[in-house]
Amino acid sequence: MLLENKVVIVTGAASPRGIGKATAKALAAHGARVVVLDLRLEDAEQAARDLGEGHLGLACDVTDRSACDAAVQAALTKYDRIDGLINNAGITQPLRTLDIQAGNFDAVVDVNLRGTLYMSQAVLPHMKAHKGGSIVCMSSVSAQRGGGIFGGPHYSAAKAGVLGLAKAMAREFGGDNVRINSITPGLIQTDITGDKLTPEMRAEIIKGIPLGRLGDAADVANACLFLISDLSAYMTGITLDVNGGMLIH
Secondary structure, eight states: OTTOOOOEEESSOOTSHHHHHHHHHHHHHHOEEEEEEESSSSHHHHHHHHHTTTTTEEETTOOOHHHHHHHHHHHHHHOOOOOEEEOOOOOOOOOOGOOOHHHHHHHHHHHIIIHHHHHHHHHHHHHHHHHOEEEEEEEOOHHHHTTTSSSSSHHHHHHHHHHHHHHHHHHHHHHGGGGEEEEEEEESSSTTTTTTHHHHHHHHHHHOOTTTTOOEEHHHHHHHHHHHHGTTOOOOOEEEESTTTSOOO
C-alpha cells in the first residue's frame, strides 16, 4: 500500500471516464483517503462514494481562490492533513488561432493554469508547515509539440504555462520537502475524446504512436500514483511523458 493513511486531493475527478476519476481509484486502491473535487457537489459526492468508505466529495470551482481555500479547509477539518494534490481539472476548445476570442482564452487559461495556481496556493502552506507533500500538475503533449488533436493554441499555451509554473514552484518549495511535478499525457481515451474520433482518425493517429494504441485514463492514473508516492521521492520539477512514444525527444 503505497499511500496508506495519506490524504490526496484530486480536482476534476467526477467524470466517469475521466483521468481524474481513474486517478482517484488508483490512489484509493493503494490506501489513500481521496478528496474528490468537481464543479457539482452531487457529482463529487457520488464519485467519492464510488471509491468506498472514508473518502470525501466537495464542490469546487478551481478558478475561484476562495473556493479552493474552502475545499482545502474542509479536507483538513475532516482528515487533519493533506499529503498530495493532483491538479487535474481542465477544459479544452478545438479552435484555430484566428478564431480565439477573449472569452475563449480566459476560460481555457483560467481553468487549466489559474486553477493549478490557486489549488497549489491553497495546499502549499500546510505542506510547507509539515515539511512534506507532493503536487502533480496535469499538462499535455500539446504544450510540447505545439498543438494537439482537440485543443487550440490557447490550450497549448495554458498547458505550457502549467509546465513553467510547476518547475518554478518545485524550485521554490524543494527546501520544504514539497515535490512538484508535471505529467504530459498524449491522446487519452476519455469523455472528452471518446466520441470525437472516427475509425479513420483513430487509425491515422495510432500510426504515429510507437506503442500502437491510444492511452487509457489508467495509464495517466498510474503515473500520478508514482509521482504522489514515495517511489518518486527524489524527483521534483520533472515532466513525465505518458504518450506511448507519440513525442520522443
